[in-house]
Amino acid sequence: MEVYRVLIAKPGLDGHDRGAKFIARALRDAGFEVIYTGIRRTPNEIAASAVQEDVAAVGLSSMSGAHARLFPAVLASLRQAGAADIPVLGGGIIPAEDITLLQEAGICSVFTPGTPAQAIIKAFKDACQQQHQHRN
Amino acid sequence: MSSLQPAQLVEQLHRGDPRSVARAISLVEDQSDVGASIMQGLDQQRLDEALTVGITGPPGAGKSTLTGALIHHLRQQKIRVGIIAVDPSSPLTHGALLGDRIRMMDHALDQDVVVRSMATRGRLGGVCAAAGAAMRIMAASGCRVILVETVGIGQSEMDIASLADITVLVLAPGFGDEIQAMKAGILEVVDLLVINKADMPGAQKLLFDLGKGLRASDQVLQTCASEKQGTADLLTRLLSLEKMLRQEQKLQQRRLCSLRQETVDWSLELFKKRLTALVHAQHCTGIDPRVAAEQLLNRVIPG
Amino acid sequence: MSKKDPSLQGWQDNELARTLARFPERKDKFTCHGGRTVERLALPEEVDQEYLDKLGFPGRYPYTRGVQPTMYRGRFWTMRQYAGFSTAAASNERYRYLLEQGQTGLSVAFDLPTQIGYDSDDPMSLGEVGKVGVAIDTLADMETLFDQIPLDKISTSMTINSPAMVLLAMYIVVAEKQGVSADQIQGTIQNDILKEYVARGTYIFPPQPSLRLITNIFQWCSTNAPKFNTISISGYHIREAGSTAAQEVAFTLANGLTYVQTALDAGLALDDFTPRLAFFFNASSNLLEEVAKFRAARRLWAKLMKERFQAKKPATMMLRFHTQTAGNTLTAQQVDNNIIRVTLQALAAVLGGTQSLHTNSRDEALSLPTEASVRTALRTQQVIAHESGVADTVDPLAGSWYVEQLTDAVEQEAMQLIERVDEFGGVVACIENGFIAGQIEDAAYQYQQEIESGERVIVGVNEFQVDEDVEVPVMRIDPAVEDEQVHQLKQVKAERDQEAGQQCLSDLETAARSESANLMEPVLNAVRCYCSLGEICNVLRGVFGEYRGRAW
Numbered sequence: 006m007e008v009y010r011v012l013i014a015k016p017g018l019d020g021h022d023r024g025a026k027f028i029a030r031a032l033r034d035a036g037f038e039v040i041y042t043g044i045r046r047t048p049n050e051i052a053a054s055a056v057q058e059d060v061a062a063v064g065l066s067s068m069s070g071a072h073a074r075l076f077p078a079v080l081a082s083l084r085q086a087g088a089a090d091i092p093v094l095g096g097g098i099i100p101a102e103d104i105t106l107l108q109e110a111g112i113c114s115v116f117t118p119g120t121p122a123q124a125i126i127k128a129f130k131d132a133c134q135q136q137h138q139h140r141n
Numbered sequence: 142m143s144s145l146q147p148a149q150l151v152e153q154l155h156r157g158d159p160r161s162v163a164r165a166i167s168l169v170e171d172q173s174d175v176g177a178s179i180m181q182g183l184d185q186q187r188l189d190e191a192l193t194v195g196i197t198g199p200p201g202a203g204k205s206t207l208t209g210a211l212i213h214h215l216r217q218q219k220i221r222v223g224i225i226a227v228d229p230s231s232p233l234t235h236g237a238l239l240g241d242r243i244r245m246m247d248h249a250l251d252q253d254v255v256v257r258s259m260a261t262r263g264r265l266g267g268v269c270a271a272a273g274a275a276m277r278i279m280a281a282s283g284c285r286v287i288l289v290e291t292v293g294i295g296q297s298e299m300d301i302a303s304l305a306d307i308t309v310l311v312l313a314p315g316f317g318d319e320i321q322a323m324k325a326g327i328l329e330v331v332d333l334l335v336i337n338k339a340d341m342p343g344a345q346k347l348l349f350d351l352g353k354g355l356r357a358s359d360q361v362l363q364t365c366a367s368e369k370q371g372t373a374d375l376l377t378r379l380l381s382l383e384k385m386l387r388q389e390q391k392l393q394q395r396r397l398c399s400l401r402q403e404t405v406d407w408s409l410e411l412f413k414k415r416l417t418a419l420v421h422a423q424h425c426t427g428i429d430p431r432v433a434a435e436q437l438l439n440r441v442i443p444g
Numbered sequence: 445m446s447k448k449d450p451s452l453q454g455w456q457d458n459e460l461a462r463t464l465a466r467f468p469e470r471k472d473k474f475t476c477h478g479g480r481t482v483e484r485l486a487l488p489e490e491v492d493q494e495y496l497d498k499l500g501f502p503g504r505y506p507y508t509r510g511v512q513p514t515m516y517r518g519r520f521w522t523m524r525q526y527a528g529f530s531t532a533a534a535s536n537e538r539y540r541y542l543l544e545q546g547q548t549g550l551s552v553a554f555d556l557p558t559q560i561g562y563d564s565d566d567p568m569s570l571g572e573v574g575k576v577g578v579a580i581d582t583l584a585d586m587e588t589l590f591d592q593i594p595l596d597k598i599s600t601s602m603t604i605n606s607p608a609m610v611l612l613a614m615y616i617v618v619a620e621k622q623g624v625s626a627d628q629i630q631g632t633i634q635n636d637i638l639k640e641y642v643a644r645g646t647y648i649f650p651p652q653p654s655l656r657l658i659t660n661i662f663q664w665c666s667t668n669a670p671k672f673n674t675i676s677i678s679g680y681h682i683r684e685a686g687s688t689a690a691q692e693v694a695f696t697l698a699n700g701l702t703y704v705q706t707a708l709d710a711g712l713a714l715d716d717f718t719p720r721l722a723f724f725f726n727a728s729s730n731l732l733e734e735v736a737k738f739r740a741a742r743r744l745w746a747k748l749m750k751e752r753f754q755a756k757k758p759a760t761m762m763l764r765f766h767t768q769t770a771g772n773t774l775t776a777q778q779v780d781n782n783i784i785r786v787t788l789q790a791l792a793a794v795l796g797g798t799q800s801l802h803t804n805s806r807d808e809a810l811s812l813p814t815e816a817s818v819r820t821a822l823r824t825q826q827v828i829a830h831e832s833g834v835a836d837t838v839d840p841l842a843g844s845w846y847v848e849q850l851t852d853a854v855e856q857e858a859m860q861l862i863e864r865v866d867e868f869g870g871v872v873a874c875i876e877n878g879f880i881a882g883q884i885e886d887a888a889y890q891y892q893q894e895i896e897s898g899e900r901v902i903v904g905v906n907e908f909q910v911d912e913d914v915e916v917p918v919m920r921i922d923p924a925v926e927d928e929q930v931h932q933l934k935q936v937k938a939e940r941d942q943e944a945g946q947q948c949l950s951d952l953e954t955a956a957r958s959e960s961a962n963l964m965e966p967v968l969n970a971v972r973c974y975c976s977l978g979e980i981c982n983v984l985r986g987v988f989g990e991y992r993g994r995a996w
Contacts, residue, residue, distance in 0.1 A: 018556035018572045020645015023685050027892050033236035038260045043243035043993045044645045050249035057256050059163035074571030087160055100811050118776045118809050119905045122896050201877040240996030
């Protein structure tokens with residue numbers, strides 16, 4: 006059986022990690038190995054951790070409105086670390102027009118408050134599956 | 142990163158490339174077919190030179206903080222260090238939450254601090270095998286010291302910790318685990334006992350209570366890891382213990398012992414995979430399981 | 445005993461008479477449509493001992509029915525809306541507009557870099573400058589923020605915790621420059637670090653030095669700024685992180701007890717600082733449970749202060765609190781439904797006897813609120829105050845079997861949790877060993893699972909959904925704000941007296957290293973020299989170290 010490893014990270018300075026922790030637990034309960042970075046991580050720290058832990062996907066959470074700058078910054082850090090193939094998903098308080106912008110920038114899924122956990126888990130599963138196919 | 146040939150991967154991990162180190166660990170942990178050829182290609186001299194330290198103790202004793210302090214001191218001496226943080230998997234879902242990195246994020250950007258979180262994946266001895274392999278991959282990538290951290294003081298945690306060259310047990314006042322530790326006879330198998338949070342009330346009593354079970358008075362150290370008090374001493378002790386073990390040829394003996402154990406663990410892991418397939422392929426003949434097992438075993442390893 | 449009970453008479457002759465003499469009620473006569481009189485305080489037929497022990501009279505121990513004898517018949521709660529965004533100049537403009545509209549108090553929201561002690565040009569601040577509040581780097585920003593706002597006339601609430609001392613010092617120096625001395629300033633700093641470790645996350649230093657900073661502030665203000673509330677002990681964020689109502693009460697009061705004990709250990713006298721302790725709670729949607737929660741919190745705090753610290757002065761035992769409606773209940777789906785949620789929650793806060801209230805805006809699950817939705821949020825409070833009639837009588841739900849039973853239950857459950865925290869070695873130990881955070885996380889997870897399974901219905905989210913294609917206008921902060929703020933900071937740093945600044949910082953370091961020194965004066969000096977928030981906090985980081993969060 007294949008085990009998916011994912012990194013859940015909070016870039017930026019906001020300390021509201023209720024959502025991030027819920028998703029981490031929900032993913033664990035769905036059989037993922039979840040590495041949680043804690044709050045206040047820089048894009049470079051997140052990319053370095055994703056590489057070291059050899060995760061199949063990265064999930065970002067931001068509630069302060071800094072997503073427009075920080076999510077793409079994580080993508081850039083991953084590219085720089087030679088890990089552009091690791092898919093990045095994001096969630097938080099994100100207005101509709103930003104969702105399109107983030108997706109254009111390369112974030113593969115964006116979740117807003119109220120998205121059912123099952124939908125988020127499925128998105129992670131799909132992303133991990135693709136990544137595993139790519140790497141093997 | 143698309144798939145690489147094992148030889149290429151090994152070459153890159155010998156250069157310390159973070160992605161290759163991480164991929165190699167996954168490939169071995171996931172029992173990929175290329176696992177054996179990766180392990181075979183590792184630089185033996187680096188494996189010989191590295192020191193591995195197992196750190197275990199009950200939740201809340203401050204292991205991650207202590208590990209963080211050790212990393213700090215090692216990095217001050219420009220020593221490249223690897224950390225394997227083991228957490229349990231859920232027996233029901235096989236998922237796991239691995240949160241020990243939080244305490245080590247000070248070093249997240251330091252390429253010479255290689256951190257790997259590892260879940261037990263509910264395997265019998267399997268995590269020992271995976272952790273042992275990860276230790277060697279880290280060593281081959283140039284880590285001079287590798288710390289393996291496990292939570293708890295049960296048998297499996299001790300098994301993982303004792304894979305390492307030196308085993309450290311961390312306790313703190315106020316958790317009531319000292320009795321459990323003494324009952325389990327753990328003090329007899331650990332090299333060093335660290336009383337962390339030594340500034341808290343109850344530390345002296347804990348020290349006194351444990352004193353009876355110790356082999357020698359210098360087997361115990363007091364630290365206050367959050368203040369980095371006593372942690373530099375701990376590192377000095379670890380390194381001098383290593384020197385002594387090497388001089389007395391004991392390190393070799395210990396490693397031989399661990400390798401044997403890991404071989405058994407790996408065998409069980411790999412056998413289980415094939416065995417399961419084999420048993421499921423056979424028609425159920427209604428034969429008693431105990432008898433069937435004996436027959437199977439005799440086919441593989443004639444007794 | 446009957447209604448002519450001597451204790452009732454005593455209350456009427458003392459607490460009530462004194463209050464009425466000083467603060468007349470809003471109206472001479474409160475009536476329903478048609479002329480029926482609204483009673484000030486409805487009482488049971490028999491005022492017996494059990495009633496006196498559990499409920500008593502408003503403005504009298506155990507304060508279950510409220511902290512003032514006439515409550516909102518005297519004066520409505522303060523309608524205090526939290527605001528602040530982008531630069532000091534932009535926020536100043538908003539504040540002056542609000543004050544022109546008759547608002548008497550300000551509530552300042554700082555951006556996250558300010559709350560965590562980073563300057564706007566720090567790499568950690570990337571993307572966060574001016575986002576959730578106003579960016580303050582040096583005294584110059586604070587001067588702009590309060591330009592033409594008379595600090596002797598208004599009260600200012602500042603949501604600032606770990607670097608509260610620095611922001612308070614800046615506020616004091618701005619007042620000084622206006623010719624207003626520290627003993628004239630009024631307001632509140634949140635200054636509640638303990639809940640940051642378990643819920644909100646804007647910590648900088650480890651718990652012990654953080655507690656020292658708080659005690660230093662208590663000490664300095666009790667002599668120099670006696671009208672300033674030096675702490676707002678906050679359950680709000682504990683609840684937002686997913687706790688239950690009883691956990692909110694328990695962990696908030698446990699934090700309060702820790703602050704009191706720490707201050708006493710530092711040699712402060714109980715009655716000198718406790719009257720300046722304020723609380724801050726969440727109002728969620730379960731109306732009756734929330735009302736019971738506020739009543740239980742008041743009674744339990746009074747008991748704890750009396751029993752554990754032998755408090756005698758009423759002001760020391762009274763739990764006064766600000767309330768904000770529950771941000772976590774707002775949904776991004778069908779945003780207008782949020783107005784109804786906020787109404788229920790605000791009603792709970794008023795029925796529970798809050799001293800001030802912030803009502804959230806309908807669009808806050810999407811972004812910072814627009815001006816239009818902030819106005820609706822304020823109108824919600826005004827409708828409750830002026831139209832609903834619930835403010836015309838004191839503690840209207842008292843005596844409801846269900847509400848009283850629930851009040852007892854919340855109090856009991858909270859007390860049991862406080863005792864468990866005590867057993868585990870107190871709040872600081874429970875931050876480290878994860879007991880408090882673990883309790884909150886488990887409750888949050890369970891709640892969310894109930895929503896996921898459909899067992900708990902959230903209107904518009906897991907039932908009664910519609911296909912929405914409505915454009916909701918959202919409030920945006922111009923990304924150029926960050927560059928502008930960084931530019932201004934560079935200018936201030938270039939123009940100040942460098943040598944004097946360096947001297948102040950090195951004096952601060954020396955004081956920080958001496959555990960008995962009070963850091964308020966050295967921080968005031970550094971602020972006067974335009975040392976930045978980041979520079980000051982970095983000196984303290986060097987001495988105190990940084991808190992890293994618990995492994996999870």
